[in-house]
Amino acid sequence: MKKINIAIDGPAAAGKSTIAKKVAAALDMVYVDTGAMYRAITLAYLEADHDDFEALLSHIDIRLISDNGQRVLLNEEDVTERIRENDVTAHVSFVASQAAVRGFLVDLQQQMTLDKGVVMDGRDIGTTVIPDAELKIYMVASVEERALRRQLDNDMRGISSTVEQLKADIAHRDHLDMTREISPLSKADDALVVDTTGQSIEQVTEKILKMAAEKIG
């Protein structure tokens, strides 16, 4: 069986992490949610209250622990739940647009993929982090459905929001992510588009497992 890397990119709340986690579990691969890494640096930025990113990064240690998904440690503190809160979400696209931040995280992410066997999701995985990934997916869904899904996520996490506000926030974040200067969100030329609108998690997982099976041989 051939060892491969799978890159999953796309806009906010398209279903990338949910599907990446399931595909990794089914294929006994390592799941990496790169958005969580940008969120962890955003939390450090909010706590530091200055925008000297070089200085900030020199004091940052990020660890990902596989745990039926992924837990995130920022300087040994478990911030997995904290980084989903509204203040982090509102600032993450700004922090992710910084050259120093992207250089730091892309290096770290590329090291994780060297031995293959990784399912990595984010915004620039197929274009920048693993341009030679054997399977690249560009996952999309209507903004209405993405806002509804995120509202359910927030309800479960006890995070306050409304669907209308989420729709506006998601559209704004997508715009920032697609128009930033360094590795903006875009579909790699060789990525396959998967639209999850109106699809169940099981249907999408099956579809991607079939695509992966073709690559694994």
Ligand SMILES: Nc1ncnc2c1ncn2[C@@H]1O[C@H](COP(=O)(O)OP(=O)(O)O)[C@@H](O)[C@H]1O
């Ligand atoms: N067909 C589907 N594919 C993926 N996620 C879905 C689907 N239908 C509903 N969902 C829900 O949508 C949300 C997607 O969020 P998430 O996976 O965090 O997206 P992303 O990583 O793209 O931001 C999850 O709560 C998930 O349960």
Ligand SMILES: Nc1ccn([C@@H]2O[C@H](COP(=O)(O)OP(=O)(O)O)[C@@H](O)[C@H]2O)c(=O)n1
């Ligand atoms: N590879 C990546 C992953 C995330 N990001 C940034 O991190 C933010 C949060 O990513 P996320 O995957 O946690 O976002 P959600 O769609 O889960 O809300 C994105 O809006 C991007 O600004 C990025 O720039 N590059």
